[in-house]
Amino acid sequence: MSYFTEENSEAAVINRLGDDVDPRFRQIMESAVKHLHGFVKEVEPTMDEWFQAIQFLTATGKMCDDKRQEWILASDTLGVSMLVDAINHRRPDGATENTVLGPFHVSGAPVRALGENICLDGKGAPCVVSGTVTDENGAPIAGAKVDVWQTNDEGFYDVQQPGVQPDMNMRGLFTTDESGHYHYTTVKPLPYSIPTDGPVGELLVAMGRHAMRPAHIHYIVSAPGYETLVTHIFPKGDPYLDSDAVFGVKESLIVDFVDEGGSTSARFDVKLKKVG
Template identity: 50%
Template sequence: MTDDPTAAAIGSFRDTPDERLRTVLERLVTHLHAFVRDVRLTPAEWASTVDFLTAVGRACTADRQEFILLSDVLGVSSLVETVGAGDDPEVTDATVLGPFHVGASPVRANGDSIDLVGGGEPCVVAGTVRAVDGTPLPGATLDVWQCDHEGFYDVQVPDRQPPGNGRGLFTTDDAGGYRFRTVVPAPYPIPTDGPVGDLLRATRRHPYRPAHIHVIAAAAGHRPVTTHVFVAGDPYLESDAVFAVRRSLVREFTVVDDPDRAADLGVANPFRDVRFDIVLERTA
């Protein structure tokens, strides 16, 4: 008999048939117990924690995942992307998926606009998808989604945006290139009407994410990447509520005042021009 609940709890997993599950649970108990000892968590604090998790559970519905939000604001979601990444610094950094990738994006042709509403600053995003050795990857897919110039995704305001607004599934051309028209996205707050919002308020944290466009790039024989391109100069780049910013993913959304180029690209003048090249890692 041991009087040490940590040793007893770790030992209790010894017969777990799945080796990986055993390791994960043993290490989870190790770190969780180290936390409790470290802060000498009191029974009252433990009870508050149970109440908080219960409230997080109660806030989860078909359309709302408050546990993901909790993982996001604790930096865990972002960290999982980091530790899952390979070591090659040339490969485009991954970052969080976020809650707004809902179903399949509408298939669109290079040069199409994903802005079905208008009203924001016109913007052209273009780049190439390449392998680490520089080989362009024709036929790669780019699933993109973003909020509008007021910070709302289509699914959040179905009365103001048609389904598929701000979304598109593009395929790279023979040179590995892609291009689409859109509007400059705005920073937006994560939902604060649940227990995670209470946590942000209690810790004096703002709920904003810096403006970004989501991208999932995939090509045959390569590891897909889930990432963002962030708008340089955004006031929340240093304090993203979900800690998803990577320096390597920030791009200038350059102002271009050139009526001929605007006409060529099919946008109003002036417009913003963004270059976002993506590098994928070959699968083994």
């Protein structure tokens, strides 16, 4: 029997894993323990500093409910969400790139007809977004589901302003036609701050970072036989493209929003990767 010491701390914990533990779970826990203990040995936190870390974890959990996920926000702002996403969505050249889901997706978005307006509060400059969903070779995909959502013109998602915004404001689920085409009406997106009223906001301040996201529209595009795509589109020229608080920008997702005189238009074509 080997008792716990500073020198053998990793081994002491890992050796407690049972013999019948799932192999993948064992791999994950062994690595987690090694990295966590290595981190502690590298920075040598004081007892007060470690208690501050515990308080951060506790406060982050307390901020989570069915409308807000502070842990996703923490993962996003530390770049972990984008790294996990990149590892799990390595796509061939030509297929549309993924980016982070974000903490404000809501299932059950209202089914809308092509061209319908997702802006229910009447605020903001009108914008028409259109495009075609195809496979990697450019063959159109009819019946693809295009789930879109964004903030309103004041920079808030509907779930952040219950009772202020209409339910399901700035959300819609569209289906591509026989030629794989989709289009909908919305408002031109604007940059906004991620929530800073919780522990993640305090962490960003401590790190000397801003909390701004470049303007964007969220997408989930799915079709039978194809990998589901989770992504954004970003207007070209946005001042926060190079410093997105959640590291979500990819060059291929930057899109021209064309001034149409009182309104704007944008085109975003999607190429899905076949499963297998």
